[in-house]
Amino acid sequence: MTKPTLLTTRGPTVAEVNLRAFRDNVDVFKTIATDSGSQLMAVIKTNAYGHGVVPIGHAAIEAGADRLGVTTVEEGVLLRENGIDVPIHLLSSTNTSQVADAVAYDLTISVSSQELAVAVHAAALKQGKTATVHLKLDTGLHRFGIAPENAWDFCRSCYHLTGLYWEGIYTHFSSADEGDWTTTEQQFTLFMDTILDLNEGGYNFPIKHAGASTIAIERNDMHLDMIRPGIALFGYTPEIRQQNKLTLKPVMALKSNILLVRELPPNTPVGYGGNYVTSGDEKIAIVPVGHGDGYKRVLSNKGEVLVHGQRARIAGEISLDQMMIDVTHINDVRNGDEVVLMGEQGGDAISARDIADKVGSIVDEVLASLMERVPRVYK
Numbered sequence: 001m002t003k004p005t006l007l008t009t010r011g012p013t014v015a016e017v018n019l020r021a022f023r024d025n026v027d028v029f030k031t032i033a034t035d036s037g038s039q040l041m042a043v044i045k046t047n048a049y050g051h052g053v054v055p056i057g058h059a060a061i062e063a064g065a066d067r068l069g070v071t072t073v074e075e076g077v078l079l080r081e082n083g084i085d086v087p088i089h090l091l092s093s094t095n096t097s098q099v100a101d102a103v104a105y106d107l108t109i110s111v112s113s114q115e116l117a118v119a120v121h122a123a124a125l126k127q128g129k130t131a132t133v134h135l136k137l138d139t140g141l142h143r144f145g146i147a148p149e150n151a152w153d154f155c156r157s158c159y160h161l162t163g164l165y166w167e168g169i170y171t172h173f174s175s176a177d178e179g180d181w182t183t184t185e186q187q188f189t190l191f192m193d194t195i196l197d198l199n200e201g202g203y204n205f206p207i208k209h210a211g212a213s214t215i216a217i218e219r220n221d222m223h224l225d226m227i228r229p230g231i232a233l234f235g236y237t238p239e240i241r242q243q244n245k246l247t248l249k250p251v252m253a254l255k256s257n258i259l260l261v262r263e264l265p266p267n268t269p270v271g272y273g274g275n276y277v278t279s280g281d282e283k284i285a286i287v288p289v290g291h292g293d294g295y296k297r298v299l300s301n302k303g304e305v306l307v308h309g310q311r312a313r314i315a316g317e318i319s320l321d322q323m324m325i326d327v328t329h330i331n332d333v334r335n336g337d338e339v340v341l342m343g344e345q346g347g348d349a350i351s352a353r354d355i356a357d358k359v360g361s362i363v364d365e366v367l368a369s370l371m372e373r374v375p376r377v378y379k
């Protein structure tokens with residue numbers, strides 16, 4: 001969101017992004033990649049899972065990432081405009097209306113249809129370039145990708161297109177996070193068999209890759225030429241079971257201040273619908289964070305925040321721009337006191353995973369949902 005230019009102050013709600021923690025996490029995966037003889041692609045799609053794609057892109061490269069992965073052409077071009085010159089992959093499919101931009105900014109395009117291959121080839125010729133592309137195979141996620149049984153025909157019609165350089169081939173697993181190794185191994189075998197088959201036809205792809213965070217952490221037999229971790233770079237393994245396998249640091253904290261403290265008598269309904277009612281004399285504080293900031297409304301009457309290092313429950317429905325919290329048990333709470341909605345305070349901590357568990361979601365959604373109006377402050 002654009003800020004009014006005459007404003008000289010900042011509201012109390014900020015998302016602190018710890019770039020050192022991020023670089024340390026990248027370094028962990030750089031070591032894993034190096035041990036496997038693989039490259040490291042830092043996946044920083046969705047505005048770097050909410051952390052801000054440009055500062056995170058620079059930090060990833062400083063910490064040793066060989067390449068970056070995003071989904072939209074906009075993110076790729078933004079990175080280029082900010083001076084990033086390593087390969088940037090578009091991990092989604094690209095709309096033909098944006099192919100010319102993707103080629104002009106030297107983004108590495110994922111190809112999963114003949115129509116797209118032809119469009120990229122045409123745009124490349126027009127610009128006097130060769131576009132670098134990776135073939136996406138669909139081994140079972142059934143999102144993007146050429147079906148393995150069609151790969152040969154696809155290559156017969158598209159591999160020779162002179163505007164294209166087929167640098168790589170890849171797939172994306174459907175059930176690795178769930179730890180379903182039977183399905184994952186079947187997909188991996190299908191991927192490798194298809195590649196061998198294509199090689200026999202003279203269709204070669206120097207960089208083969210398949211693994212996101214889970215594979216990077218748990219299955220070094222599937223690292224191939226490159227690993228593609230995303231969420232783990234931001235401090236959270238996709239699943240709890242992986243937590244003890246490596247040391248990662250959460251990168252984002254969400255903080256605000258108390259706007260107002262109120263003393264309410266017993267039996268006072270609080271918030272929309274009055275579904276929270278004070279049981280005795282209660283001290284209720286207002287925090288200027290709501291579901292309009294991306295703090296999920298299902299946390300109403302359920303979520304917790306930290307004040308003076310102690311936990312305070314959300315009281316009543318979260319509204320668009322604020323929430324009420326019960327601070328009756330915490331001494332001396334005043335206007336302006338710091339509230340930590342995610343992160344550490346006074347020896348206690350609330351993680352994105354704690355919030356995800358309460359929301360019934362995953363860490364990715366909790367982080368990426370944080371709205372743009374919450375300023376990211378880089379440390």
Ligand SMILES: *Cc1c(COP(=O)(O)O)cnc(C)c1O
Binds near residue numbers: 214
């Ligand atoms: C999102 C994504 C990744 C990264 O996944 P994580 O589970 O966040 O590590 C890797 N590859 C592709 C194709 C993706 O879409």
